[in-house]
Amino acid sequence: MRAVAIASPGYPHTPGGVTDHTARLVRHWSALGLDVTVLGTIPPPEELPAIWTASGIGSVLIQYVPFLFGRRGISRFPGRLARAARDERMRVVVFVHEPWVPPTRLPWLILSPLQRIQLRRLMKLCDAVITPVPAWQRMLGHDAQVLPVSSTLGDPPANPPAPLDAPLVFSPFAAGLAWDWIVAGVEAIDRGLVVVGADAITAINHPTVGRWADHRWDWRGRRTAPEVLEALMAAPLVLAPFVDGMTGRRTSALAAMSTGARTLSSEGPLVDPMYRMSPMRLAETREEFARLAAEWWHAPDPPESRAARVQWYRVHLDPQTLDRRLLEILTPQP
Numbered sequence: 378m379r380a381v382a383i384a385s386p387g388y389p390h391t392p393g394g395v396t397d398h399t400a401r402l403v404r405h406w407s408a409l410g411l412d413v414t415v416l417g418t419i420p421p422p423e424e425l426p427a428i429w430t431a432s433g434i435g436s437v438l439i440q441y442v443p444f445l446f447g448r449r450g451i452s453r454f455p456g457r458l459a460r461a462a463r464d465e466r467m468r469v470v471v472f473v474h475e476p477w478v479p480p481t482r483l484p485w486l487i488l489s490p491l492q493r494i495q496l497r498r499l500m501k502l503c504d505a506v507i508t509p510v511p512a513w514q515r516m517l518g519h520d521a522q523v524l525p526v527s528s529t530l531g532d533p534p535a536n537p538p539a540p541l542d543a544p545l546v547f548s549p550f551a552a553g554l555a556w557d558w559i560v561a562g563v564e565a566i567d568r569g570l571v572v573v574g575a576d577a578i579t580a581i582n583h584p585t586v587g588r589w590a591d592h593r594w595d596w597r598g599r600r601t602a603p604e605v606l607e608a609l610m611a612a613p614l615v616l617a618p619f620v621d622g623m624t625g626r627r628t629s630a631l632a633a634m635s636t637g638a639r640t641l642s643s644e645g646p647l648v649d650p651m652y653r654m655s656p657m658r659l660a661e662t663r664e665e666f667a668r669l670a671a672e673w674w675h676a677p678d679p680p681e682s683r684a685a686r687v688q689w690y691r692v693h694l695d696p697q698t699l700d701r702r703l704l705e706i707l708t709p710q711p
Contacts, residue, residue, distance in 0.1 A: 379708055380412040380433040384458055385440040388417035394628050395440050395474055397529035402438075405700040419446070422457040426465050436468040436707045441499070442475045443492045450478065450492050459502035470707050471499060473508045474526075474626060476516060505706050509625040512647045524703060525625025525649075527694040528632040530602040538611040543595065544674065545571040545612035545638075547605060548629035549586055551619075555643060556589040558618040558663045562641070562670035566614075570594040573608050610636035614674050617641065618666055622648030623659060625694075630657075634690045637683040639673055641666065651693065656686040 385399040403413050414432050428434075439458065443450030459469045477492035478485045496517075500506050506521040508514055514521045546559055549572050563570045570591070572580070577596040580586045597608065609615060615638045617623075617630035622645025625631070633640045634657060642652065644661045652659060658673065660666035 379410075379435060380414065381406065381436045381438065381704075381707060382414045382416060382429065382432070382434045383438045383440060384416045384455070386417065386419055386445045388415050390417070391445075394526065394529065394626065395442055395445065397628065398474075398526050399440055401529050401696060402700055402703070405697055406704060409701075409704070411704075416458075419454050422454070422461045425458065425461050429462070429465055429467065434467065436470070437462045438703075438707055439469065439471040439499070439503070441471050441473050441496070443477060443495065449484075449488055451488070451495060455499050456495070456502060459499055463502060468505075468707065468709075469503045470505045470507065471503045472524075472703070473506060473513065473517060473521070476508075476513055507703065507706065510647055511624075511649050522706065523625075524699060524706075525694055526628055526631070527625065527696045527699055528635040529628050529696070530606055530632045530635070533606045533610055533636040534603065538607050540613055541571055541608070541611045543569040543571050544614040544616050544670065545573065545608060546616050547609060547633065548574045549580060550575060550583065551627075551629055553619045553621055555618040555620050555663075556586060558643065558660070558666045559616050560589050561663050561667040562616050562618075565667040565671040566674045568674070570616075571597060571608065571612065573597045573600055573605055575599070606632065606636055609633045609638050612638050613678065614638075614670065615640045616670065618643035618660065619645060621645040623652045623657065624649045625651075631690075631694060634686065634694065637687040637690075639678060639686070641670055641673060655693070656682075656689050 383399055388396050388399050406413050439455055446452035446454050462469045476496055478489050480486045480489040506517055507524050508517060508521050509526045511523050514523055544566055572594055576598040577592050580590040615633040617640055623642040624647050630640055630642055640657045642657055642659050644659050658669055660669050
């Protein structure tokens with residue numbers, strides 16, 4: 378049995394896309410016969426060789442978001458981890474979920490170049506670099522491989538639930554979610570909004586979402602993965618615009634696609650061209666988003682259209698296929 382390690386700080390107690398991705402990798406890789414160890418806490422690097430030797434680990438995947446490893450996104454640990462693994466003749470792969478903060482805020486004018494230096498040093502110590510965003514491939518170097526994250530919620534329900542009577546938003550606190558676009562779409566449809574992933578009080582008191590939240594909407598709170606998938610499948614339309622555009626790291630939108638739900642997202646500076654050729658619709662402006670939301674809301678949605686959307690997702694974004702591809706990069710066969 379092969380053994381691998383995943384460095385994913387905060388797992389399983391820190392909610393978020395990286396934790397969900399790590400949990401999915403553990404499920405899928407374990408089912409393939411691997412012994413998977415997760416470094417959810419950051420031990421002193423000098424302790425790791427003994428842990429690896431005892432576990433028979435031959436490869437290490439670093440789940441990289443700078444702020445997972447340090448309060449300001451600055452930490453020596455990822456590099457020390459990679460170097461220690463290489464000293465033990467292990468293969469090291471880094472999955473760059475986010476590279477560095479853009480220099481768009483005063484503190485980030487300092488942090489951005491420091492995080493950039495940190496990641497570039499880490500990549501030099503790694504055997505392979507992966508990112509879910511094609512635009513980041515150009516930033517990281519053309520040796521970086523593009524691999525979407527896709528949905529992390531599992532399989533959608535077999536039987537379709539009763540349809541909802543309003544559009545839906547899932548994961549309302551996701552970074553980069555364009556709430557002004559969402560509100561424009563809600564106003565154009567004029568049927569309210571179902572929100573899965575937050576209660577009204579938390580949302581209204583949130584520093585960003587609170588500017589847009591309406592207590593009259595149907596706030597469903599946090600739900601289990603099967604409950605979320607059931608709601609997404611029941612939604613006549615899912616609103617998922619992002620300020621930087623639709624990419625393979627947007628697991629909330631991709632969970633909607635996994636159910637066959639009609640999903641409306643956005644163009645942006647990081648947009649993955651793959652989604653322009655998908656059943657998903659992408660708007661370039663807030664006004665276009667509102668127009669498309671109203672248009673799609675009133676258009677019929679025959680079963681064959683939903684089936685075609687599910688089929689596209691399975692061909693391009695099947696999580697088990699993606700996880701096997703990642704495993705092939707992490708543990709290549711001779």
